Amino acid sequence: MSISRVIRERRSIKNGYKPDAVPESLVLELLNDAVYAPNHGLREPWRFLFVSTENKEAFIERMLPQFAPDQQAKRRELFSEPAAFLIVIMKQDPRQKQWEEDFGATCALIQNFQLLAWERGLGVVWKTNPHNWDPKVHQVLGVQPGEKIVGFLHLGFFDPAAVPDPRPRTPAEQKFTRFQ
Structure with a gap:
């Protein structure tokens, strides 16, 4: 499959996952390619926390108390x-330029991971919900001071017949200008 086709056909898979376990070996294989994202100075500012299918229930039980009681049923769902889940965590450099380079690199890594996963039939949605910034959630997940959760990646195999339709994109020509 061509790169342009994978880019255009990839979708965020938000639901309808099959119950099949996501092998840790597959996640590692995809990550070992995804880490070739451009990153200035090869700082590789990322680290990963994998929540396996087998450990998902324990993860849910540890996470739920971090939410208000009226939110817990929705969070469980x-x-x-x-x-x-694959939680992508970034070391935060206190220097703005380096922080932005590192954040851009981590985002590029996540996009690489999503494209590689799509090619293998593994659905991914990149979530940036409010709990990504919650200090109580950081404590549960072992996120250290000076680290940032860049995304919760929800993972699961999916039925190709149930892939969402593409949403329209603005042609680049409509956002393109020339320096004169």
Whole structure:
């Protein structure tokens, strides 16, 4: 499959995951390619926390108390949908330029991971929910001071017949200008 085709056909898979376990070996294989994202000075500012299918229920039980009681049922539903999670954590450099380079690199890594996963039939949705910034959630997940959760990646295999339709994109020509 061509790169342009994978880019255009990839979708965020938010629900409808199959119950099949997501093998840790597959996640590592995809990550070992995804880490070739451009990153200034090869700082490789990322690290990963994998929540396997087998450990998902324990993860949910540890996460739920971090939410208000009236939100817990909705959070249980959200966390129960995917088969596994990959939490991408970035070391935060206090220098703005380096922080932005590192954030851009980590985002490029996540996009690489999503494209590689799509090619293998593994659905991914990149979530940036409010709990990504919650200090109580950081404590549960072992996120250290000076680190940032860049995304919760929800993972699961999916039925190709149920892939969402593409949403329209603005042609580049409409956002393109020339320096004169």
